[in-house]
Amino acid sequence: MTDSGTPPMGKVSARQRRSVQRRMDILRAAMGIFGRRGYMRGSLIEIAEVVGITHAGILHHFGSKDELLLEVLRYRDEADFEELAVERLPEGLELFDHLVRTARLNATRPGIVQSYAVLSAESVTDDHPGQEWFRNRFAGLRRILAEALREVCAGHEPGEERLDAAASVIIALMDGLQVQWLLDREAVDLAYATALGINAVLADLTGGKAVATG
Amino acid sequence: MTDSGTPPMGKVSARQRRSVQRRMDILRAAMGIFGRRGYMRGSLIEIAEVVGITHAGILHHFGSKDELLLEVLRYRDEADFEELAVERLPEGLELFDHLVRTARLNATRPGIVQSYAVLSAESVTDDHPGQEWFRNRFAGLRRILAEALREVCAGHEPGEERLDAAASVIIALMDGLQVQWLLDREAVDLAYATALGINAVLADLTGGKAVATG
DNA sequence: GTCTATAAGGTGATAGAC
DNA sequence: GTCTATCACCTTATAGAC
Secondary structure, eight states, X not given: OOOTTOOSTTOOOHHHHHHHHHHHHHHHHHHHHHHHHHHHHOXXXXXXXXXXXXXXXXXXXXXXXXXXXXXXXXXXXXXXXXXXXXXXXXXXXXXXXXXXXHHHHHTTOHHHHHHHHHHHHHTTSTTOTTHHHHHHHHHHHHHHHXXXXXXXXXXXXXXXXXXXXXXXXXXXXXXXXXXXXXXXTTTOOHHHHHHHXXXXXXXXXXXXXXXXXX | OOOTTOOSTTOOOHHHHHHHHHHHHHHHHHHHHHHHHHHHHOOHHHHHHHHTSOHHHXXXXXXXXXXXXXXXXXXXHHHHHHHTTOSSOOOTHHHHHHHHHHHHHHTTXXXXXXXXXXXXXXXXXXXXXXXXXXXXXXXXXXXXXXXXXXXXXXXXXXXXXXXXHHHHHHHHHHHHHHHXXXXXXXXXXXXXXXXXXXXXHHHHHHTSOOOXXX
């Protein structure tokens, strides 16, 4: 809360830089372990092994396992933006192209997809530490998609209820396809099915005018 | 494997009937606990408390926690059919009406929905005991839906790839909507959004001819 | 900042009495 | 069929040395 520890403006000690780096190492390792094993089955000990320290070291940096999870979730969003080289979310029809592109990218990184799929579903269990985070995340996504859909539908005005439902459906089919794909990568074409689903919803709302090619 | 313990044809002792009943009690309790807490967080001790016995009693009936999970998953399917009073799965367009009706029913039983949503996503974690079961289940569902879609599209022939993808999408949006709905029941209208999504895919495949009303 | 040691508690599974 | 008792193990978290 206070800045008692802050060094003179503009200067960051090598010590602090190393500490930040260590936190990042831990976050990356935790994302991998939580993704592969789930939050509950993934242990601090496993994560610590990946980083090359003991679990006490992790608790020194993050305080508790719950807190580590929340930081992992925040970190995941940033990593997503970096890899897509996107500085701000696109608007209107462009957003749906972006979603199809994301699906294509996701098909090349099962680890990250798994972390998201496992943790989001696990978060609906009673008293899960990530529950509020995911509730807010989904609410935010629905708002963004509903807004983009409204833009794409300019002239039709499908009604608030319909826009909201369509936004939920697009998010839902992307997430649901990821689970099926993770279980059987040969049987499900993640990018193709995602594009088909999104375009079906777009066509339904616009009468067949809007198409996302990715 | 052998029938060494089978009594004379047509006769079942009261002892055996009580044992079967006990197993059912355990399965119901396990479905509730695994649904609320996930497989990993849910413990045999919690389940035993609900039934009114100790966890050793559960292991007597099911052998191991993993085996109990698999039996719960099998049991869930049967319970579904009973509650919908369906003896066989409908075909063609009727199947999609059935899916919308199922969504409407599901909106009245978050516990069951949660057990399915949590366990299916948890199953994608490494070495999860339910993994093969869910892989087979999704494969079976995709086959059934693709077949029904082919029927509905009679005349258009959208191509195998397209049918399979559409089948995946319909299953995916239903599952994904459940997760969003579980996290925020006021923000998501499960039945309405499910109907919208299914009809969007149907319209996309049939050119707007087929509609599922539920 | 990282370690070792340990606390405090939960877990699934087994053995054997009744 | 259910119990009690126990095993062997794992977990998160804390305390304090270095």
